[in-house]
Amino acid sequence: MSESWSDRLFGGFRKTSERLSGNLATGGWSGSTRLTESQLDELEDALIMSDLGPRAAMRIRDALAERRFERGADERAVQEAVAAEIAEILRPVAKPLEITAFPRPHVVLVIGVNGSGKTTTIAKLAHLFQEDDYGVMLAAGDTFRAAAIGQLKVWADRLSVPVVTGPEGGDPASVVFDGVKAATDKGSDVLVVDTAGRLQNKRELMDELTKIRKVLGRLNPEAPHDVVLVLDATNGQNALQQIDVFKEVAGVTGLVMTKLDGTARGGVLVAAAEQYGLPIHAIGVGEKIDDLRPFDPDLVARVIAGVA
Numbered sequence: 001m002s003e004s005w006s007d008r009l010f011g012g013f014r015k016t017s018e019r020l021s022g023n024l025a026t027g028g029w030s031g032s033t034r035l036t037e038s039q040l041d042e043l044e045d046a047l048i049m050s051d052l053g054p055r056a057a058m059r060i061r062d063a064l065a066e067r068r069f070e071r072g073a074d075e076r077a078v079q080e081a082v083a084a085e086i087a088e089i090l091r092p093v094a095k096p097l098e099i100t101a102f103p104r105p106h107v108v109l110v111i112g113v114n115g116s117g118k119t120t121t122i123a124k125l126a127h128l129f130q131e132d133d134y135g136v137m138l139a140a141g142d143t144f145r146a147a148a149i150g151q152l153k154v155w156a157d158r159l160s161v162p163v164v165t166g167p168e169g170g171d172p173a174s175v176v177f178d179g180v181k182a183a184t185d186k187g188s189d190v191l192v193v194d195t196a197g198r199l200q201n202k203r204e205l206m207d208e209l210t211k212i213r214k215v216l217g218r219l220n221p222e223a224p225h226d227v228v229l230v231l232d233a234t235n236g237q238n239a240l241q242q243i244d245v246f247k248e249v250a251g252v253t254g255l256v257m258t259k260l261d262g263t264a265r266g267g268v269l270v271a272a273a274e275q276y277g278l279p280i281h282a283i284g285v286g287e288k289i290d291d292l293r294p295f296d297p298d299l300v301a302r303v304i305a306g307v308a
């Protein structure tokens with residue numbers, strides 16, 4: 001690997017940090033040891049414009065209002081202080097997915113709207129688990145579209161991971177049932193289940209997920225152990241609305257945010273952390289198989305604030 005993960009992370013968040021530092025670089029920070037009201041207003045606006053959301057922006061503003069800076073402190077000092085506050089917000093939610101289920105398999109349902117990067121994320125998660133020497137199996141519970149089943153198979157082949165599929169238009173709950181049985185027979189540690197992402201039809205999706213849960217519960221009352229929502233960071237604030245809907249429809253237990261590379265909207269990660277407090281298991285910063293990693297909240301905070 002020529003580029004380290006943190007290099008890729010910096011590359012990934014470059015647009016976000018440029019945006020935030022661009023928004024912060026209004027000059028005139030130096031002067032007194034406290035930020036003035038108008039400086040604080042500017043700071044809050046810069047954070048909102050950088051997609052951190054009004055709540056996180058206000059929290060950071062309040063924290064910075066309390067802070068004493070060295071006389072003559074510059075923009076960098078303000079950015080450092082912003083980074084420290086962002087880290088405070090991210091630290092409690094940065095939690096990798098852990099395989100804890102006993103009996104095995106640990107069942108992870110993966111949900112998210114089509115195009116959010118769900119299938120790619122499932123492959124990347126499988127790869128992460130493989131790196132930790134866990135036995136992984138996939139289940140193609142998105143039977144709504146043949147393409148989704150095919151795409152998951154391609155990834156499974158590439159990773160040499162078994163995948164349980166059913167016919168297009170078949171019953172997702174029966175694929176999940178077969179998946180759990182196969183994973184149990186094989187002694188797999190983790191079963192990652194792809195599910196349909198038809199947010200337009202909430203009722204149908206809710207019924208489908210309820211049925212999956214019922215079938216899973218019959219096999220193992222603890223399953224699913226995780227319900228992971230995949231969000232596309234390029235959707236900015238709309239990604240947050242998806243959390244609202246999927247929390248209600250699917251009982252989301254954690255998030256993965258993808259496509260943080262190449263978007264200036266990475267601040268939405270901070271907004272999601274502040275507003276929902278759901279664990280953020282990993283972040284996607286590219287299309288390659290190892291472009292999904294559990295994240296280091298302090299490093300990500302420094303990258304977002306442009307001081308890494």
Ligand SMILES: Nc1nc2c(ncn2[C@@H]2O[C@H](COP(=O)(O)OP(=O)(O)OP(=O)(O)O)[C@@H](O)[C@H]2O)c(=O)[nH]1
Pocket residue numbers: 112113114115116117118119120121148151197258259260261262283284285286287291
């Ligand atoms: N740049 C970038 N692209 C990503 C990332 N994650 C996924 N993608 C790309 O996003 C596109 C959609 O990803 P899929 O995994 O097919 O998304 P999906 O949600 O399963 O979509 P459907 O298959 O349409 O349901 C693909 O071209 C992926 O390569 C990421 O972290 N960064």
